[in-house]
Amino acid sequence: MRSLIGLLSGYTLLICGNSLLTTLVSLRMLHVERSALDVGLVQSCYYLGYIGGALGLGPLVARIGSQRAFIGFSALTALAALGYLSFDTPGAWAVLRLVTGFSMVGVFTSIESGVNGAVPNARRGQAFALYLVLTYLGVSVGQFLLGWTTTDGAGASDFERIFVNALFVGALIPVALIGDWQVPLSSPQGAAASPLATPKRPALLLDGLSELKRAAPRSVPACIGAGLLSSAFYALTPVYLERIGFPAADISHAMGIVLIGALLSQWPVGKLSDRIGRRATQGLVSVAAAVLAAALIVVRTPLLVDCVLFLYVALTFTLYGVIVSDVNDRVDQSARVKTSATLLLVFSIGGAAGPTIGSLFMRFLGAGGLYVFALAVTVGLATLSRAQARV
Structure with a gap:
């Protein structure tokens, strides 16, 4: 250590x-x-x-x-x-x-x-x-x-x-x-190379997708949804807060406070997923986040916005961990590295799309459009969790 x-x-x-x-x-x-x-x-x-x-x-x-x-x-x-x-x-x-x-x-x-x-x-x-x-x-x-x-x-x-x-x-x-300082270990001559050095990343991605399709086919769209929510929040919530009248200094304080919610919620949500199951937890978190997103479409009182955003972040920022835990419950030990790498890339794809799609919602629907987008994604995640529960 x-x-x-x-x-x-x-x-x-x-x-x-x-x-x-x-x-x-x-x-x-x-x-x-x-x-x-x-x-x-x-x-x-x-x-x-x-x-x-x-x-x-x-x-x-x-x-x-x-x-x-x-x-x-x-x-x-x-x-x-x-x-x-x-x-x-x-x-x-x-x-x-x-x-x-x-x-x-x-x-x-x-x-x-x-x-x-x-x-x-x-x-x-x-x-x-x-x-x-x-x-x-x-x-x-x-x-x-x-x-x-x-x-x-x-x-x-x-x-x-x-x-x-x-x-x-x-x-x-x-x-x-x-x-x-840690010194990377070289493989002895004639020994098998490190698994990190030998596979090509595209092959690793394809193998990971195949394993996810077999073990948890709906984890890919769920992980994309988690990426959409996370990146849209980081990139566009300052825009949302500015558009509903927050001064610049208040925006920074609001962002700092609500992100503490992500820190405080990881352990209790993880504990809940151990008790009632990952997919049931994903469903409950998604439904609750959808209710909070709907509130953020219309709420404008600063203190109330802060409180609702705190709860929204506390819930949505646990989704990726719940999804990854569900996948790792279902894949073989030997497949965990490639599936984890694949999920990270899939999450990043959602992350790349989130700010652009969210900004389009804001362009046509105003500041609250960001959380219309979040509402659509969280409802989709809740629906996915119900479908997964039958698998």
């Missing part, structure tokens, strides 16, 4: 910066009077980069080691953040979001491989729980930092963008200086 101290400390700083940057991009585009569709298209590029990275970065991280990979991809993220100081057009920002998504996949892969390599099986669950807690903590703190750096409601100033870059660069320090 000692070798994880530096990695997880740097990771938390990096997640703070990435969370802050995501909201700053949306607010800056609103400040220069770009449409919700423009915001959605630019933010979708993050997930397109994410998909590209997920298709090819695993073998590289396995070869060079988690610390070196983290430092390299964090540096690439910092360089992309500098680009926001030099360019201020949607096209340039779309490219920068693409690069950020690509590099963040490298960061996530290095962290998860570092956790796997640093702890024994008996402690892996605890280590991953800590990883998830730090993820949501970093995301939430990043939103509160926006309130400290935004003083005039004018979107992303140069100071704010420099502050983001400082967080990205600062994340390199603990990784480089703290903890023991």
Whole structure:
């Protein structure tokens, strides 16, 4: 665990910066009077980069080691953040979001491989729980930092963008200086190569899809739905809040507070799924989230919006974990790596589409259109869970 101290400390700083940057991009585009569709298209590029990275970065991280990979991809993220100081057009920002998504996949892969390599099986669950807690903590703190750096409601100033870059660069320090470095193990001559290095990623994806079709055929659309909800929330909720009258500083506070819900709900929802079953839990969570999404279409009182959003996030951000747990209950031990990789890619596909589709709903239906979209997705997930229960 000692070798994880530096990695997880740097990771938390990096997640703070990435969370802050995501909201700053949306607010800056609103400040220069770009449409919700423009915001959605630019933010979708993050997930397109994410998909590209997920298709090819695993073998590289396995070869060079988690610390070196983290430092390299964090540096690439910092360089992309500098680009926001030099360019201020949607096209340039779309490219920068693409690069950020690509590099963040490298960061996530290095962290998860570092956790796997640093702890024994008996402690892996605890280590991953800590990883998830730090993820949501970093995301939430990043939103509160926006309130400290935004003083005039004018979107992303140069100071704010420099502050983001400082967080990205600062994340390199603990990784480089703290903890023991893990050295990737080379296969002995003549021995079988590491499974991370040998399969081609497209083949891994096809094998994973085949296994999912056999064991849990409705997990693919369910995972896409979870990706749609997550990415649309991150990219477009700042737009939604601005359109219903929240000041910029209040937007950051609201985002920070509601994202704490994602942190607090993971354990109780996981416990519920152990008790009543994954698919029943998916159905209950989806129905409750649909009710909350319907409320957000019409509710406009700030305190009430905050409360409903808190509950909505607490529910919808548990869906991916429930879906993955259901799949792992049903696949063979030998197939878990490829199905997990496939589910991550499928989730990213939903993530790439969510901001664009959500912004189209907002364009035609107004601010509440975002949660009309969320209502449609959650109803679809509830229907899927009922169909799965009969399988």
